[in-house]
Amino acid sequence: MRQVIVAGNWKMNTNKAEGEALVSGLKEGLGQTSAEVIVFPPFPYLGGIAAAADGSPIQMGSQDVYIEDNGAFTGEVSTAMLKDVGCSHVLVGHSERRHVLGECNTLINKKTRKGLEDGLKVVLCVGELFEERQAWQMESVLNEQMSWGLAGVTAEQMSDVVIAYEPVWAIGTGLTASPAQAEEAHLYLRKWLELHYSSEVAENTRILYGGSVKPDNAAELIGQPNVDGALVGGASLKADSFLGIIAGAG
Secondary structure (H helix, E strand, O other): OOOOEEEEEOOOOOOHHHHHHHHHHHHHHOOOOOOEEEEEOOHHHHHHHHHHHOOOOOEEEEOOOOOOOOOOOOOOOOHHHHHHOOEEEEEEOOHHHHHOOOOOHHHHHHHHHHHHHOOOEEEEEEOOOHHHHHOOOHHHHHHHHHHHHOOOOOOOHHHHEEEEEOOHHHOOOOOOOOHHHHHHHHHHHHHHHHHHOOHHHHHHOOEEEOOOOOHHHHHHHHOOOOOOEEEEOHHHOOHHHHHHHHHHHO
């Protein structure tokens, strides 16, 4: 049985006080849950939010990472820095990194491998644009992103990989993939893992849905056979709504 994950990607939102208050609210309201809970705050607040989350099961993640250990890479952050402030996870290949900031598949693969090599758990994001879905290209897009993103990643390393399916057309738009659409994509990804790795890797790898997840649709989405949780954007910025999604996850 795969443990459900509910992850909150705060993106470029919150200030120090808001972020610490948010995670304190989560900590107080979390109660008993079977879900694994991860938050991905902005870089400047990681240390303070990790301190605020101390003593709770809330895990810390980074929204990005660089591929070198140190050096003249202005504005970048290394795996060692992230681990030093309490991060256990890192997002790689989020659609906004791909389509707004222009990250290519090669760089995404290097980030995935660097994170894994240095002991971080990697949440690899994949998903199609609206025009690609309309052109019936979902499977070819997912195949390309998975093939590039996981190139050189061993079956053993896959125990530290989570896949997040995020249809780009449903991120911050108010649109949400129907449970059937989410399940279709997740089943394709599960079969891809079986074909390229093994049935064991496919069975054990958790695949999250991301795209306008809210308390009122979380239970139905996460209840699909191949949906193992949610990568939440806007609804993770308020403790009440994020806790509602966690409750819906079981």
